[in-house]
Amino acid sequence: MQLRDLLGRQPEALLFDLDGTLIDSVPDLASAVDQTLRQAGLPAAGEALVRGWVGNGARKLLERALSHTKGTADDAELDALLPVFFECYEACCADHTVAYPGVEAALKAWHVAGVKLACVTNKPERFAVKIVHHFGWSEMMPVVLGGDSLPTKKPAPEPLWVACERLGVAVENTIMVGDSVNDVSAARAANMPVIAVPYGYNYGSDIREAGPDMVVESLDTLCTL
Structure with missing residues (x-):
């Protein structure tokens, strides 16, 4: 066909x-996610996990990452960390x-x-x-x-x-x-x-x-x- x-x-x-x-x-998204998590005092998720979280936009990606690392992801925390993620991603979005x-x-x-x-x-x-x-x-x-x-x-x-x-x-x-x-x-x-x-x-x-x-x-x- x-x-x-x-x-x-x-x-x-x-x-x-x-x-x-x-x-x-995914390599660059994972890098930005991990940088964001570290800035929040949380452990990095790694590329393998991020690969399964991509697809519904940046906010949902970050929500999944927070839910995995700390069990919860409330709106206030997402509102605070989303600009951090965007800043990290803008710096590396075409690197890898x-x-x-x-x-x-x-x-x-x-x-x-x-x-x-x-x-x-x-x-x-x-x-x-x-x-x-x-x-x-x-x-x-x-x-x-x-x-x-x-x-x-x-x-x-x-x-x-x-x-x-x-x-x-x-x-x-x-x-x-x-x-x-x-x-x-x-x-x-x-x-x-x-x-x-x-x-x-x-x-x-x-x-x-x-x-x-x-x-x-x-x-x-x-x-x-």
Whole structure:
């Protein structure tokens, strides 16, 4: 199955999740989490645990880290530590983050073919923009929506609709590409097909259980439109 099989025609646009879909950001996220925990007088969590906590935005990531290290994570503590985490992450967000195999080739191929590309992530917008720029994708992916760009975030459909509006494409001619149940749920709510990758961050569950229209091991396998 190829992209055109999902719509019956070549798509106008593809919307991509970022963490776990295009990039493996866990090394830098784990570094920022551990720095934040240490500043709070708590033990570091380590990369292996953080890998299982990523996917619902920064606040939820920090909540999971605090719950693991001290058993609780109240709103006041989260409010106090979230700016610390953001400061730590901003300093290191592109240090050890890497693109998954096949991503670079796939994005370039779709861009050359005239398919419009956007990033729709729950990561705060300023970090997403910085990372997209770091990898040299800004020209190919001019629209970047973060978890704080709109009043709602995935799994709500609004970020997907707004991305389509800013790209100037129809929702019915667009495909979502992600790695988690949030991406699948957002695409279903937005009434667009969804492709999933199995290598990302889905809280230990097989992404196939979420019911995407297609699962691909590497995005470059879809470059033949």
